[in-house]
Amino acid sequence: MTILTIATQPIAGQKPGTSGLRKKTRVFMGRHYLENFVQAVFDVVGCQGKTFVLGGDGRYFNDRAAQVILRMAAAQGAARVIVGQGALLSTPAASHLIRLNATDGGLIMSASHNPGGPDEDFGIKFNMPNGGPAPEAVTEAMFARTASLSEYRILEVQDVDLGSIGRKTLGGMIVDVVDPVSDYAALMESLFDFAAIRAMFAGGFRMRMDSMCAITGPYAREILENRLGAAPGTVVNGTPLPDFGGMHPDPNPTWAKALMDEMFGADAPDFGAASDGDGDRNMVVGRGIYVSPSDSLAVLAANAHLAPGYAKGLAGVARSMPTSAAADRVAAALGIASFETPTGWKFFGNLLDAGKATLCGEESFGTGSDHVREKDGLWAVLLWLNILAVRKQSVREILEAHWAQFGRNYYSRHDFEAIPTDKADAMMAALRGKLASLPGTAVEGMLVEAADDFAYTDPVDGSVSLKQGVRVLFQGGSRFVMRLSGTGTEGATLRLYLERYAPGPKGLGEDPQAALAPIIRAAHEIAVIEGFTGRNAPDVVT
Ligand code: G1P
Ligand code: ZN
Numbered sequence: 278m279t280i281l282t283i284a285t286q287p288i289a290g291q292k293p294g295t296s297g298l299r300k301k302t303r304v305f306m307g308r309h310y311l312e313n314f315v316q317a318v319f320d321v322v323g324c325q326g327k328t329f330v331l332g333g334d335g336r337y338f339n340d341r342a343a344q345v346i347l348r349m350a351a352a353q354g355a356a357r358v359i360v361g362q363g364a365l366l367s368t369p370a371a372s373h374l375i376r377l378n379a380t381d382g383g384l385i386m387s388a389s390h391n392p393g394g395p396d397e398d399f400g401i402k403f404n405m406p407n408g409g410p411a412p413e414a415v416t417e418a419m420f421a422r423t424a425s426l427s428e429y430r431i432l433e434v435q436d437v438d439l440g441s442i443g444r445k446t447l448g449g450m451i452v453d454v455v456d457p458v459s460d461y462a463a464l465m466e467s468l469f470d471f472a473a474i475r476a477m478f479a480g481g482f483r484m485r486m487d488s489m490c491a492i493t494g495p496y497a498r499e500i501l502e503n504r505l506g507a508a509p510g511t512v513v514n515g516t517p518l519p520d521f522g523g524m525h526p527d528p529n530p531t532w533a534k535a536l537m538d539e540m541f542g543a544d545a546p547d548f549g550a551a552s553d554g555d556g557d558r559n560m561v562v563g564r565g566i567y568v569s570p571s572d573s574l575a576v577l578a579a580n581a582h583l584a585p586g587y588a589k590g591l592a593g594v595a596r597s598m599p600t601s602a603a604a605d606r607v608a609a610a611l612g613i614a615s616f617e618t619p620t621g622w623k624f625f626g627n628l629l630d631a632g633k634a635t636l637c638g639e640e641s642f643g644t645g646s647d648h649v650r651e652k653d654g655l656w657a658v659l660l661w662l663n664i665l666a667v668r669k670q671s672v673r674e675i676l677e678a679h680w681a682q683f684g685r686n687y688y689s690r691h692d693f694e695a696i697p698t699d700k701a702d703a704m705m706a707a708l709r710g711k712l713a714s715l716p717g718t719a720v721e722g723m724l725v726e727a728a729d730d731f732a733y734t735d736p737v738d739g740s741v742s743l744k745q746g747v748r749v750l751f752q753g754g755s756r757f758v759m760r761l762s763g764t765g766t767e768g769a770t771l772r773l774y775l776e777r778y779a780p781g782p783k784g785l786g787e788d789p790q791a792a793l794a795p796i797i798r799a800a801h802e803i804a805v806i807e808g809f810t811g812r813n814a815p816d817v818v819t
Pocket of ligand 1: 296389597620621622641761762763764
């Protein structure tokens with residue numbers, strides 16, 4: 278077999294973020310595009326004698342990209358690559374395999390919750406030996422390398438068979454094709470009380486899991502239906518398809534509307550859940566009641582000790598700044614540490630590695646723990662099931678008891694999409710400029726207690742992240758937060774996060790939008806959203 282050295286030249290714009298390099302699939306399929314980026318990754322992390330994990334969420338081009346990556350790894354002298362059968366692995370399962378096998382990292386092919394297909398999105402992400410996404414210094418080095426390389430190396434060889442499990446070779450490199458599900462399922466079985474959950478299903482408990490034609494289908498079928506005895510057909514949209522069946526695999530009330538309709542309809546099952554393209558996000562719904570991700574994190578923190586894997590209690594709970602403070606109230610009651618980090622899963626990594634936090638979560642449908650170094654959709658679903666099985670109460674009963682004990686943090690996020698970037702920047706600049714003058718003023722009858730631009734000092738390595746979002750706090754624990762998305766693809770996306778705290782069991786009714794109305798008005802007034810952007814209503818409400 279010959280190692281080909283192919284002359285190439287830098288391709289502009291191959292800048293990976295912490296969720297990797299994401300582009301249109303056709304861009305990735307362009308001449309040398311994938312190869313250049315993979316060469317840059319291998320040049321930065323080194324390949325000789327190393328072992329990696331490889332898999333993806335099954336979207337269009339996943340299978341072809343896997344063969345290219347394997348041929349390139351072999352050409353650079355990698356010792357071994359562990360690949361999910363069919364080149365499939367969910368993001369949390371890849372994180373687990375990296376850790377379980379103590380590998381030198383892994384490559385995950387996914388564009389997360391973005392649609393897939395020849396005209397949609399593709400992506401590649403490198404994860405470190407701890408199982409977590411490459412930090413900025415590493416992704417910056419990869420980006421720098423894409424700007425200077427002049428050749429890539431690839432083995433001239435036929436495809437390796439990824440359809441059957443077992444050990445193969447590719448040149449001098451070992452390719453271990455593994456079942457994508459079994460090690461992950463074993464990890465879940467070590468954390469949760471499968472016997473109790475099995476008994477609950479045997480007792481007639483009904484669930485709907487919408488895998489949105491993405492990667493969690495095989496995982497959910499094996500764990501929920503085969504191992505836990507959920508009725509066949511519990512998992513819907515359970516076969517990963519290259520175009521996700523045309524679905525937008527983002528588990529929120531907008532994109533998982535069929536699930537929402539079922540959970541709020543006649544004869545709704547006891548519990549509903551959905552996950553995203555690569556399996557790291559989750560949405561949970563009870564019969565006739567939606568669980569906001571912020572509330573989910575708080576309920577999981579308050580009840581995690583009911584699961585064997587967390588029976589010893591939690592070291593701490595971490596949430597991203599825009600996530601509601603509901604989890605903080607639980608942490609305070611438990612007497613454990615709580616952490617408030619900037620948006621993005623990467624900020625949890627140090628806290629988890631250092632044993633400071635056990636559970637973490639974001640309002641953007643991400644929840645996880647120290648069992649891997651990614652958020653984990655099915656893990657959250659299983660922890661909920663474990664809690665439901667032990668408490669023998671409905672989702673509604675659990676939520677209502679939680680709110681009665683801790684008070685309720687009404688919460689919503691309003692997204693304003695595709696705003697011209699200059700207008701969005703001008704709005705944020707003007708808002709930042711008036712922060713100092715806000716405290717002590719009354720808006721919509723509410724007193725502003727504090728206003729700042731969130732800055733974070735990592736308690737483990739001391740690194741400082743500035744300008745992570747503007748927050749305006751009102752007396753009584755209500756607030757709004759504004760920041761511009763770091764993952765949007767068209768113009769700027771303004772995210773307006775709204776929170777209103779209602780102490781005691783009475784609450785402010787069922788509808789968060791109604792409860793949040795004064796905060797919404799105050800945010801529009803203070804930030805002059807319509808004046809700068811021309812928009813007075815959001816495109817997406819979660
Ligand atoms: C969004 C979410 C954020 C999440 C990220 C990656 O980022 O808001 O919580 O970590 O996707 O899944 P944003 O577009 O807001 O920068
Ligand atoms: Zn994802």
